[in-house]
Amino acid sequence: MLQSRRLYQAIGIVGATLCLTVTLILLMPRLLLWSVLPDFTVFWTAARMALDDAPKVYDTIALTGQQAWAVDPSRGPRPFPYPPTTLLFLIPFGLLPFWAAYWSWLAVSALAFWSAVRRVATGWAAPLALCTPHVILVLILGQTTLIVASLMIWCLSLVEKRPRLAGALAGIAAALKPQSVLLVPVALVSGRHWTALGFFLGSLSAVVIASFVLGPSAWGEWVAALGRFRDAIEWHGLYRLGATPSMAGHVLGMAPTAIVALQFAGVIASTGAVWLAFKTDDLKLRLSAVVIGSLLASPYGMRYDLATLAPVLTMGLLSGTLQGLLIAAPLFALNSLSILPALMVSLIASLDQQHRRAREPR
Template sequence: MDLSGGLTMHDNTVQSASGPLHRPPRWLDAQRLRAYAAFVLLVNIGYLSLRIWLGSIDPVPNVSPPGWDFAVFWSASWLALHGPAVNAFDTALIEPIALPLQNMLPSPFVTPWTYPPTFLLVMLPAALLPFQVSCIAYVSAGIAFAFKACARILPPARDLSWWLPVVAFPAIWVTVGAGQNSFLTFGLMGLGLVCLERRPWLAGILFGLLAIKPQLGLMIPVALLFSRNWRTFLSAALSVGVFCALSGFVLGFGTFARFAEALPNFNQFVVQYSDRWPRGILTVFGTARQLGVAVPTAYLLHAVVAALAASAVAWIWATRASFELRASALVLATLLVPTYLMPYDLLLLGLPILWLVRDGARNGWIRGDGAAMVSAWLSPLVSYTPGNWAAGAYVPFIIFALLLVVVRRYVARRPEHANERACTVAAEERSSAR
């Protein structure tokens, strides 16, 4: 998250109604950022080490060791390998396998299997290996995939210390601790966007594979349709269809029916406990419920913010803003639209942070950009707070603030974007004439 090192910043400024673009403030220079990142990295390592000690070495009841969410994935895999795959959706069957792995007693907050058959297909081989070995293998592969996406976003630098803020990003450690699939979704979203302009068919395939977690793909069709990326849209649609068909043939098409039944049950469960969820649900809906707002009003407030986020994506993608701003807006809206979001999902925040670093290093900064980005970078730390704090109530405000940063940067450089769009249209017309 180095805002000044590793990339070259132009000296010129751009005047606009939103204020000039200029160099980052002194408190965000490379040396200070690396010092802050080193401190946060120690906090991350300390928390994970505490989890290992209290969850595995000297177990304390209801303190889960690393891989507590992967325990559900592994248990679903075991059930699918040793019987009909639909058994994975049976909470009565999955809890006796998952709870001992999680070091948990029966609790209303135990996570059932609520993922689609597409993700069950990805996880199917997991139980062929012992739980600990399988968890390490899946998480390691996910980390490698996610860092491949990071390397494609930020160019090579002589000084590799700019990787320190990346490695110290708290969401990485939260995801490692949970054993979640966020590294996979991060890589699919990041590489899909990176490939969008030069390899649209491959981008569509990567977007289609996000069918493992459909709620994270809701904004992609909006962006593709308003930007007229027809090839990518078609490729994504075909990829989803093939992925679902393959899942049905391998696992049985009855798994889709059970998944459809599991969704409303899980939604009812979320609504029932939404006002006392540990650390809060990291959405506008979750924040409203934590503040005592009635369920219908909470849904209404969430819908308003989701509509604003979707409108921002449609506008920025339709007007062909710079790639960094378009990609950032899409990812941030992806985090604002679902009503259910957990700390490990905040790994996706790394993408707009990286793209805004690249955009800011090239074009300068507006006052307040740095504070919003640092707040977003720190936001996954809510996972380390006591459950009764409901610290996650602040997260949707931080995400929305970062989306406003993207919009403001677009408005500040709108004449420049208009010139770029005119040149692009002219080039397309010349190409068509040939």
């Protein structure tokens, strides 16, 4: 029994190392072609613009022009797709010079995520969670994922004993990145966490009301900008980096009605999965259902959003059991840049494109 446990742990460590190595090999050439911190540059610039004229943040041309110091505007539009509530959290960083803001953001993200990881993972699984491929990518990009992940992990780990705090944290996460917590209301209703649900709605409403200090027209400008954000996704080819049913449908060239049907199926499946997960007391299962379910239910989501699952996956890899290894190893590979389903979708789309070109008259 002891030998089997050590063998499974060794396989898990080797598998994680292999995934991380492959990811870094794939990532480094892309980093050399990227502009300076492509995501945080958008956040920092939007925060600085919001200090003077928040509605102007959703003017894609103006925001792209303000980033010209770091990114040539000819490389395409660089919009800010987040709601005005997100700006409230970013404005303090906009008061700092760029690099001071970036390293401060990095420190906040890493410390917050580390505090949350320890609620889920123990032993070597905790530090290993900080070394998973997407956690590294999120830190490099300066994305919001780790902060939102921290809020969600703390929420789910406290919902039984401190429902008021748990609900408030989930509301803040929703204000920061709405698509990441789409199924939280379903989860709280399924688990009959009525107090947490009330504080979730209350804290989210409070942040929305507070965001009106940025100007009442900011919300209207944000809604109008969402359509232009779809144009930016197509320009930069971000559909191939997506992790949602509708984004996969776009890559495959499916008809609009088929994409809608695929997305609807994702909503139904994810709602059912979250509902069933919150009939149990298993924190890892609940967290996995909320994260994967939100991606299935959302029309837009990127692969790095799976970084939230890092502590769950590392616990499975180091559990020393065959069951944990069989479940965590494929998901850990899914958690890297080389996500197998996404690669298959990209491969199929590329082969189809080559086939069409071959049939074109010369």
